[in-house]
Amino acid sequence: MQNIYWHRRAVLTAMAALAAQPTMAMDVHVVVHNDPFALGVASGDPAPDGFVLWTRLVGKGGSTLDRGAISVGFEVAHDSQFRRIVRKGEQVAHPAAGHSVHVELAGLDPDRRYWYRFYALGAVSPTGRTATAPLRADRFRLALTSCQHWELGWFSAYRDMIAADPDLIVQVGDYIYEQSYPDQPKVRAFGADDPRDLKGYRARHALYRTDPDLQEAHRLFPWLVTWDDHEVWNDYAGLANREGLAPHIFAARRAAAYQAYFEHMPIRPSLWRSLSTPRLYRGVDWGDLASLSMLDTRQYRSSPPCADPMLARNVRLDRCADRLRPDRSMLGTAQEFWVGQRLARETRPWTLLAQGVFFAPLALDASGDVMFSDQWDGYIAGRDRLLEHMAQPSVRNAVVLSGDVHSFWVNSLARAGSGHPIVGTEIVTSALAAQSPPPGRFGNVQDNNPHIRFSNVDRTGYVLINLDLEHMAAQFRAIDARSPQPKFDILAELHQDAGADIPTID
Missing domain, CATH: 2.60.40.380 (Purple acid phosphatase-like, N-terminal)
Structure with a gap:
C-alpha cells in the first residue's frame, strides 16, 4: 500500500x-x-x-x-x-x-x-x-500513425499526409522513443543518453519537435494522441517494467515522462488538471457520422501474465493459463466502464476506437496457444469484455485503430471461441519511421489466423481512412523512411460497406 x-x-x-x-x-x-x-x-x-x-x-x-x-x-x-x-x-x-x-x-x-x-x-x-468538428457530417478523413523513431527514419511521411488534407491526425503511440538501437542503421542521432528524468524527457520531446515535417503537420491540422510504451520505457505495464524496479522507483521515472508528454502535446488541460492521475482516454466525435474513443492501454493495465508482478517484457507465451484470468484488464476498471457507457449510448453509424497495441488474436503457431504477452492476447478477458460492448445493438460498424507492431494489418474481430459473430474490423498502421519486424516474427500468419484479412510486415508508412454514411475506405500508404526523398506506394486498399462484416482488400 x-x-x-x-x-x-x-x-x-x-x-x-x-x-x-x-x-x-x-x-x-x-x-x-x-x-x-x-x-x-x-x-x-x-x-x-x-x-x-x-x-x-x-x-x-x-x-x-x-x-x-x-x-x-x-x-x-x-x-x-x-x-x-x-x-x-x-x-x-x-x-x-x-x-x-x-x-x-x-x-x-x-x-x-x-x-x-x-x-x-x-x-x-x-x-x-x-478546425472545429462538425455538428453534422457526411464525410470524415483521418490519418492514422504510430511509432516514429528519430534515429531510424526521416519523418517525411508527414509530407504525404499533409497533401492528403485529413480532418484529423490520430497518433496511437510511440511518438518518441526513449532508447537507441545500436544494431540498426541510423539517418541521424539522438545526441544524448536515454532519458530517465524530467530534464531528459523534455529534451527528447523538444528534439522531435525540431523535425520540420512533424512540425508542419502539427501546424496545419488538429491531432488526437495517446501514448504507448516508448514515451516512458519499452514494454512497461502500469508500474511493471523491464528491470523489475520497485514501484516507488519506476513511478518517479513514469511521472517525469508523463509530465513531459503533456507539456509537449495539444491535449486539453481539463483532462489532467486536478485529477489523481493524468487521464488520456477521451472521446472526439465527428458530427453525427462517427464517434472516436481514444484509449490508454498502458497506465492502467494489469501486470503481464506468467511473469513476476513487477517485470514487464514482451515475450512469447506458450500455454500460459494466467492470461485467461477473468480479472485481467488492459484498460482498468474506470476506463472499461467509461468506454462501455459510450458504446451503450452510441447513435452514430461508425464507431472508432483508437488505441496503442495489436487488438485481435495473433497466434504464433498452429496450436493457437503461443502468442505475445504485450498485446491484447495477454489480456483476453479484458478484450472479450470490450468486444461484448462492441456487439451491442447500438454499435453498428465498429473499427479498432491500432499501431505498435511496425507493420500493416486488417483483422476481423470476434470474441474468443468458435461460433461467435464478427463484431468489428481492426486496422493496424505500420511504423511511420522505425525498423520492420525481423523475418518470421509472427509465424505463418494466414494459416494460424484465419481472421486476418491482410498483413504486410516489410514496409513502413501510415493509413489514410475515409468514412461516409455508407462506406469506409482505407489506403495503406508505404514509404522508405530512410530515403531523404521517398516515394509512396499504396500497398493495399480496404473497402467496407456499412453493415458488412468483412472488408474487401484490393
Whole structure:
C-alpha cells in the first residue's frame, strides 16, 4: 500500500506543476535573441465549439528557458491574415511546466477552419491552422500513425499526409522513443543518453519537435494522441517494467515522462488538471457520422501474465493459463466502464476506437496457444469484455485503430471461441519511421489466423481512412523512411460497406 501511495503522490506532484499559477514575478518585458517558438505550434482534441492550442517557449537549441513565469498572448481568427480576430487573450507559461502553454477554447462555430498565433518575449509564433468538428457530417478523413523513431527514419511521411488534407491526425503511440538501437542503421542521432528524468524527457520531446515535417503537420491540422510504451520505457505495464524496479522507483521515472508528454502535446488541460492521475482516454466525435474513443492501454493495465508482478517484457507465451484470468484488464476498471457507457449510448453509424497495441488474436503457431504477452492476447478477458460492448445493438460498424507492431494489418474481430459473430474490423498502421519486424516474427500468419484479412510486415508508412454514411475506405500508404526523398506506394486498399462484416482488400 505504501508503494501505491507514493506513486499517486508522485503523479499528483507532477500534474500540479503543469497546472500551477506563478508565485514569482513574471518576465514581462524581457526580449530574447533566439526564437522562443522554435518548437512550433499545434492544436488538438477538436470539438464542435473549440479545441486546444499548444506551444512551448524554449531557449537556444530548444533548451529549457532559464526564466520565471512568462506572459504569452494568443489570437484566433477566421482568416490567415488575422483581419477577423474572434478570440484573444493571455496565458502564463510557468517554468514548472517547461514554459508550455495550453489554451482550451470553447464557444466557437462548428465545422469551421481557424488560424491562430502566439506572442511572447518580443517574438511571434508561426501561424497555425486548425478546425472545429462538425455538428453534422457526411464525410470524415483521418490519418492514422504510430511509432516514429528519430534515429531510424526521416519523418517525411508527414509530407504525404499533409497533401492528403485529413480532418484529423490520430497518433496511437510511440511518438518518441526513449532508447537507441545500436544494431540498426541510423539517418541521424539522438545526441544524448536515454532519458530517465524530467530534464531528459523534455529534451527528447523538444528534439522531435525540431523535425520540420512533424512540425508542419502539427501546424496545419488538429491531432488526437495517446501514448504507448516508448514515451516512458519499452514494454512497461502500469508500474511493471523491464528491470523489475520497485514501484516507488519506476513511478518517479513514469511521472517525469508523463509530465513531459503533456507539456509537449495539444491535449486539453481539463483532462489532467486536478485529477489523481493524468487521464488520456477521451472521446472526439465527428458530427453525427462517427464517434472516436481514444484509449490508454498502458497506465492502467494489469501486470503481464506468467511473469513476476513487477517485470514487464514482451515475450512469447506458450500455454500460459494466467492470461485467461477473468480479472485481467488492459484498460482498468474506470476506463472499461467509461468506454462501455459510450458504446451503450452510441447513435452514430461508425464507431472508432483508437488505441496503442495489436487488438485481435495473433497466434504464433498452429496450436493457437503461443502468442505475445504485450498485446491484447495477454489480456483476453479484458478484450472479450470490450468486444461484448462492441456487439451491442447500438454499435453498428465498429473499427479498432491500432499501431505498435511496425507493420500493416486488417483483422476481423470476434470474441474468443468458435461460433461467435464478427463484431468489428481492426486496422493496424505500420511504423511511420522505425525498423520492420525481423523475418518470421509472427509465424505463418494466414494459416494460424484465419481472421486476418491482410498483413504486410516489410514496409513502413501510415493509413489514410475515409468514412461516409455508407462506406469506409482505407489506403495503406508505404514509404522508405530512410530515403531523404521517398516515394509512396499504396500497398493495399480496404473497402467496407456499412453493415458488412468483412472488408474487401484490393
